[in-house]
Structure formats: structure tokens, C-alpha cells
Amino acid sequence: MTQPDPASRLLRLLPWGDDGKAAVLVTDGTETYLSRLADRVEEQQIETAAIALKLTRPMVEDDADITVSELRWAARRLIESLTELLVIAESRGQRIPPYAQAHEGDG
Numbered sequence: 001m002t003q004p005d006p007a008s009r010l011l012r013l014l015p016w017g018d019d020g021k022a023a024v025l026v027t028d029g030t031e032t033y034l035s036r037l038a039d040r041v042e043e044q045q046i047e048t049a050a051i052a053l054k055l056t057r058p059m060v061e062d063d064a065d066i067t068v069s070e071l072r073w074a075a076r077r078l079i080e081s082l083t084e085l086l087v088i089a090e091s092r093g094q095r096i097p098p099y100a101q102a103h104e105g106d107g
Helices: 033-060 068-095
Strands: 010-013 024-027
Touching: 010 068, 024 033, 033 068
Parallel strands: none
Antiparallel strands: 010 024
16 A cells, blocks of 8 residues: 655645544545544534524624623624634635636736
8 A cells, every 4th residue: 555645745734633632533634533523513603603693693683682691692602603704714714725826927
């Protein structure tokens, strides 16, 4: 069995980690169980963020009648969601191939 070329290895930032530390998956770009699991976790985190946004938006309206503890709860959920979404964005951004160099004269 031949080993993959070390130069073809990719690092994928995973949507989970230990105590706020990043976790990465070293891969050759093929689909693996862990990469599929990471995809599912990312999907769930995005859906959770959408739900948090939908639930908290009315809580910050001028006529909302909420307590300070309810507002803190909303802020915590939004912070959690934003933190997760930023990890997803960073992970996906790292996997986008760079643009090809444009040749002089190309539009």
C-alpha cells in the first residue's frame, strides 16, 4: 500500500475542541468518518444559531418586556452561536483554494 504524499495533506479545523483549544483533522482531502461528522456538527451549529437569532430578536425590541437575566441568557446564546460560526467560517476559509493568478490583459 502506498502512503499519501505528505505535501497533499490538508488540515481541517474541527467544530469542536477541548477547553477552547482548536482541534484539527489531518487529511488527504478524501471523505472520512470524522470529516462527515464535522460536517454534521457544523450543520447543527448553523441551525442552532438561526434558532437563537429567531428567539432573541424579539427580546431586544424597544417594546420588549424582559428581565435582565433573560437578556443575559439571550446574549450568552448569541455569543455561543457567533463563536461557533466564526470557527466554521475560519475552517471553510482555510479549505477554499486560492484564486489562480490572473494573466496580464485578462479581465
